[in-house]
Amino acid sequence: MYYLKNVATLAYQPELCIGCGRCAEVCPHGVFVIGEGKAAVIDRDACMECGACSRNCPAGALSVNAGVGCAAAVLSGFFRKTAPECGCSDNSPCCG
Amino acid sequence: MNVESKNVDSEPIIPRCACCTTDYRSSAGESDNVQPPGQREYVERWVTGMISTPSGNVPVVGTSLDFADRMGSWKARWGIGRMDYRVDPGLYAVGRPDAESPVLVTANYKLTFDTLRSRLGGLDAWILVLDTKGINVWCAAGKGTFGTLELIKRVSEVRLAGVVSGRKLILPQLGAAGISAHLVEKLCGFRVVYGPVRASDLTEFLERGMKATPEMRRIRFTFHDRAVLIPVEIVPALKYLAGIALALALLSGLGPGGYGVERIVHRGPVEGALFICGFLAGSAFTPLFLPWLPGRAFSLKGAWSGMVLMLVITACDVLTKAMIFENTLSTVAWMLIIPATASFAGMNFTGASTYTSLSGVKKEIRVAVPLQAAFATVGIILWIVACFV
Numbered sequence: 489m490y491y492l493k494n495v496a497t498l499a500y501q502p503e504l505c506i507g508c509g510r511c512a513e514v515c516p517h518g519v520f521v522i523g524e525g526k527a528a529v530i531d532r533d534a535c536m537e538c539g540a541c542s543r544n545c546p547a548g549a550l551s552v553n554a555g556v557g558c559a560a561a562v563l564s565g566f567f568r569k570t571a572p573e574c575g576c577s578d579n580s581p582c583c584g
Numbered sequence: 585m586n587v588e589s590k591n592v593d594s595e596p597i598i599p600r601c602a603c604c605t606t607d608y609r610s611s612a613g614e615s616d617n618v619q620p621p622g623q624r625e626y627v628e629r630w631v632t633g634m635i636s637t638p639s640g641n642v643p644v645v646g647t648s649l650d651f652a653d654r655m656g657s658w659k660a661r662w663g664i665g666r667m668d669y670r671v672d673p674g675l676y677a678v679g680r681p682d683a684e685s686p687v688l689v690t691a692n693y694k695l696t697f698d699t700l701r702s703r704l705g706g707l708d709a710w711i712l713v714l715d716t717k718g719i720n721v722w723c724a725a726g727k728g729t730f731g732t733l734e735l736i737k738r739v740s741e742v743r744l745a746g747v748v749s750g751r752k753l754i755l756p757q758l759g760a761a762g763i764s765a766h767l768v769e770k771l772c773g774f775r776v777v778y779g780p781v782r783a784s785d786l787t788e789f790l791e792r793g794m795k796a797t798p799e800m801r802r803i804r805f806t807f808h809d810r811a812v813l814i815p816v817e818i819v820p821a822l823k824y825l826a827g828i829a830l831a832l833a834l835l836s837g838l839g840p841g842g843y844g845v846e847r848i849v850h851r852g853p854v855e856g857a858l859f860i861c862g863f864l865a866g867s868a869f870t871p872l873f874l875p876w877l878p879g880r881a882f883s884l885k886g887a888w889s890g891m892v893l894m895l896v897i898t899a900c901d902v903l904t905k906a907m908i909f910e911n912t913l914s915t916v917a918w919m920l921i922i923p924a925t926a927s928f929a930g931m932n933f934t935g936a937s938t939y940t941s942l943s944g945v946k947k948e949i950r951v952a953v954p955l956q957a958a959f960a961t962v963g964i965i966l967w968i969v970a971c972f973v
Contacts, residue, residue: 489805492880492944513778513796514760516803517939537941538726540760554761555942556726558935559882562945563953572942 496535497553502526504549511541511550628671630701635677639743644677647705649698657695661812663819669694670718675742676701679708683749686790688779689735690756691716691724703783707790710747714738725762732764736772744774754779754794757801805938810871813936817867817929825863829856838971854908858897862922865893866929871936882940883952886930890923913970920963924956931956 498519507525517534520527520541527549539554555572565572629652633644660669670692678701687710690700697713704711714734716724724730739745739753755763757778765776780789780800789796833852837843866886870877877885898915901908909915931952934940 489875489939490880491940492947495943495947496941497943510765513801514757516757516781516801518798518802534939535941536939537943538761540725543763544760544765546766553943554726556935557937557940557942557945559931559945559949560935562942562949 510544514540637747639746673715676711678704681708691721722758731762862925865889866926870930881948883931887923887927890926917967920959924959
């Protein structure tokens with residue numbers, strides 16, 4: 489299943505890549521493959537912007553505007569003028 | 585180093601469960617290392633014994649779920665006592681692990697913990713439970729509670745280095761969004777290995793020498809995965825649903841001759857039910873039939889569900905002459921209200937899905953919400969006018 493086309497904020501700087509393979513290991517949507525000692529983005533539209541790749545990239549070659557793809561979070565963030573965030577906290581109920 | 589050869593009596597510290605004062609140490613003098621916990625009243629049902637390690641006694645947990653565990657999962661899905669469905673963070677064991685056994689890291693949401701341990705039958709392993717405030721691995725990773733600092737803190741707090749000789753931690757792959765593997769290694773010396781997405785693949789992952797197949801690395805969103813999430817969509821919306829349905833029912837008393845209680849009795853339940861059906865088209869039908877509904881945007885998929893529902897109701901109305909719709913204008917009004925409602929409810933399922941992105945959701949909202957609002961507003965106006973014709 490694919491979500492909207494051409495929206496992902498995933499940015500990759502191949503010149504920084506050290507080919508460690510962590511991005512391909514952590515991505516649950518198969519966005520990356522490792523070939524010729526470097527990562528390659530092969531399925532950008534599958535990116536859900538979870539941020540796992542950029543957080544685990546030791547070379548800083550990946551960046552993404554990570555966040556939750558949740559309409560309720562975006563709407564409540566819009567009305568509260570905060571960043572989109574799901575309501576999970578110690579006191580409030582959660583979706584998970 | 586063989587942790588099982590250590591005698592309880594030689595332990596200098598009082599082993600405690602990480603965040604409560606339950607003393608798990610068994611009575612002194614007993615030599616068997618796996619013993620029933622001493623103070624039953626404080627100990628969870630699913631703790632089957634104790635294992636002694638150089639870093640203290642570790643509770644052994646069962647790998648089969650009982651009725652209470654299943655009931656607990658069901659209740660959590662329906663939002664009953666959801667935020668208190670937790671286990672204490674800290675170190676646990678399954679089977680009879682030793683210093684060579686793998687360490688599996690997880691969240692302290694009991695549903696998550698139960699899923700993990702139920703898949704570890706026949707294995708000897710350590711389970712390191714992080715304090716994620718009772719939230720599952722993925723959501724907690726997104727919020728940073730299943731995070732680098734919590735992991736490092738927990739590794740040091742349970743003195744893991746004294747329990748295992750290896751320096752490897754197996755993390756669920758979906759926890760990666762909260763963890764920087766290279767920082768964990770740098771700061772506490774343990775190397776992070778990302779395990780499979782699903783706990784059910786763990787045994788095979790370990791048998792392959794901690795190698796995941798591409799299939800194990802991919803997240804899915806099966807019919808069953810989607811179905812179990814439907815209550816999470818419905819329960820929080822119940823009060824709004826009830827409020828709107830009640831308001832519609834009361835408004836249905838409006839008529840050419842003023843306000844009539846008879847009209848409420850006659851029309852109220854039908855009008856309220858139509859609205860609730862519209863919502864369910866978005867929050868239940870849409871998730872179930874997600875891959876087959878046209879379009880990529882969830883709001884569009886929801887709108888299609890609403891239109892399908894409208895078609896079905898209209899067909900029933902015509903065939904049975906049940907007067908589901910009061911008149912033609914009312915039919916037109918519901919043609920607008922039901923798809924708008926279903927579209928909104930369907931759009932909200934993005935939060936439960938496994939593949940929507942923040943950027944995509946923002947884009948979708950910018951287009952969909954004004955349309956939903958316009959359809960709903962015109963629909964309501966027509967619906968009120970329809971009461972008088």
